[in-house]
Amino acid sequence: MQALLRELRLLLRQPGTLALLGFVLLTATTSLGLGAREMAAQQALLARLIADDRAERAAALERADDWGDAAYHAFVLTYAPPPTLAFVALGQRDVAPWLLRVRALALEGQIYESDRGNPELALLGRLDYAFVIAFLVPLFVAALLHDLVARERDHGRLGLLLATAAAARRLWVPRVAAALLTLLLCLLAPFVAAAALLEVPPGAAAAVMLIVIAQTAGWAALVLWFAFRPWDAARIASVMAVIWLLLNLLLPLFAKLAIERTVTSVSGAEIALRQREAVNDAWGVPKEVTMTRFFRQHPEWAATTPVQTPFHWKWYYAFQHLGDVAVADLSAAYRAAIRRRDELSAWTALISPAVAVQRALTRLAGTDVEASLHYDARIRAFHTRLRQFWYPLLFDDVPFARERLREVPAFAASATPPATTPGSR
């Protein structure tokens, strides 16, 4: 303990180390602040849009004079609210849409619409906490520890310090501990403060801290393995730079290239085209054919009054649904391909700690690919609910009653996507 205190005092007397620790504190705090600001902005936008959506729907339905027309104009806002921990890892939130207004028409013609942010900013990336932990922590650790031994050798003190093996242990263990503890303090203190402020559940906060500690410890082990080689500090530093680049950027990018080539996702363009053809062909197909096919999907409406006129809303919504049915397999394959790529990228975590940390943190934060697929599934479920609201009104020929338009279902966001354990490193 005394040795640790001595090392801490020594550490804090070095201006270089102090500057580094200050920089760590600054980046960690900035990244958390920026993340929290971004999430607050998304939260505020969402609150405003939910209110606007309700008002807009009411206004849009004012002039509706039958159910079909009302359903045509009744867009409902669906959304994936920023999860509590999203400020830690923004993940896919600036590239995968989290807002979409849908109506009872064919969903496959609506669900790929994407309200996405500025692509040039997405290209640059974000300085979120996950980035600091995944990419910068290794460099911080290396900066603190790579010349642990070399420094003493340079000063000619090494022989003296290492007179005995016990002396060596007494020297290095507290020194490394002091360096890592101060680093962790600078990384974790801002996070703990932010977590307390933003009311992060203790379990989730502990998981984030565990990831930070694991990442720091893992890199410390790697750096120390080189630090104890009889090399000079510059050589160790350059080797560390190369390893950092290889593990954190080059290997993941190779993996990405390989994954994209192995899992060729079904072309989205194909889904869109086929869906449109299916919907439009219905106008040229005898209505009985369309209705029979629809009743195969929804036998509960088969006994309702048949469609007689050239245009009828029953028939319109029937062929809209058949448009979705026509591409259901393609659409499922498209999502399966995305999921498959995501699963394959998980293997990259075995060779790249940065991928492991990013995956674990975005998973915890509910901002990963799984979360955007989850939102996709929620939109689909809600669309079914929307159809189920309109179908009885349309098919049972219920007389139009304006006050019932208030019953159009609203989208209810689930809390966070299914809680999952953080990926292992």
Add this chain to the structure above:
Amino acid sequence: MNAVLRIAAAELRYWRRSRLVSVTFGALLGLMLLSVLSAAAHIGEERRTREADQARTREHFLAQPARHPHRMVHYGHYVYRVPPPLAVLEPGVDAFTGRSIFLEGHRQNSATFAAVQETSLLARFGDLSPAFLVQAVAPLVLILMGYGSVVRERETGTLIQLWTHGIRPWQLLAGKAGALLAAALLALAPVAAAALWTLVGHRDEALPAAICLLADLLYLGAWICGVLAVSSRASRRWTALSGLLAGWLLVVVIVPRVAADVAQASVPVPGMTADGLRAGAALRAAGDGHDPRSPAFAQFTREVLARYGVSSVEALPVNFRGLVMMEGERKSAEIQQGFAARRLAGEAAQARVARRFTALSPALALRWASMTSVGTDLAAYHRFLVAAEAHRYEFVQALNRLHAEALNYADDARRSADRTAEQRTRIDAGHWALLPEFDAAPAAPAARAQAATAPVLVLAGWLTAALLLLRRAARALGRAA
């Protein structure tokens, strides 16, 4: 001159003996080759697929049977974003933007199916593109090769020997710089080859390609001067290396991200969903073109009747319902285009904020220069969006004009209830040839080159600054000698 060459040759020999340098430089060369080949294959494939998709959807449109023209307005059309040929050098925002847009009447849709949504979290790690390697990896390799170049001679005492042999400080630095420059040029060779290869099919892209390579050279040149300046002023190799690595981290990794965060925070852009909600009231006030009796078209109706000198819409020589469709589309497009223009202007303002950070990071300036010149920047994407909307408006209004001119008003009004009237509102399929070809050619090479002037000047500024640093370092060496 001879002395300069001898020093450069000695530096090359030193690198050959260093395992770390040979391995990293070899790896950089290998990666360059790989990335150029893979980018060429990928961009070529994307271009072919999207051009084929475009041709196919046009055929679909032309092959539609005889029907009511407004049905074609809702049948709609797809346009595809084809990456420019030089995207091989710098894919830019390509992966972060939708590949196709569905165009239909009354509505403006978004660009859908962006690659970034289909490629897992690894997409956020960037791209193994030639541009990424030049911006991020090449400087790091140059640092590893050059950080010790002068300070090493100082540490081993050979610097004094050089001075006693009559070598002047500028000769020493020029020799070392020459060696690093040779390495940089070798690393850029695959990029130059890819640029030349692209020019085979697209000769008019020569100027943008040259600007790209010039920007790469200015950027790597600035790094070389910076590395040498630090190396000659440092007292120990370790100090030089750690200083340079910290600089690299800031310039390449941290500043661009801070730029994005600051830009995002300083210019709020509410997005398409928010705009759609805000546009609702204005669109309703403008009137729905499907409903000619809407009070929103009362004024328009009076004007039309006055223009034709008739007293009722039934007496018009054209189909009034078609005229209302045209008028409704004109008004709704104007409202939506207004929102879209504000949104695009907001994004452009964000990009301008991010670009101010080029004063802190030449890597940002390089990316800006190459994206702008090859046509994969935000402006090029916006150009596609604007072209798509113009295309949409053009064919929708052409169909609405047919609706007004080729259809009988009485039939049109009765078509939902009367089967024979409905039959008469179907017009010949030959009309669908009115669909114009979608022309989303990128901005002219000369225009892109001009737009790239600003970032190229910024890079030239960085090179000048680095040269000044190097001159000061040379003077300091001179005093020591």
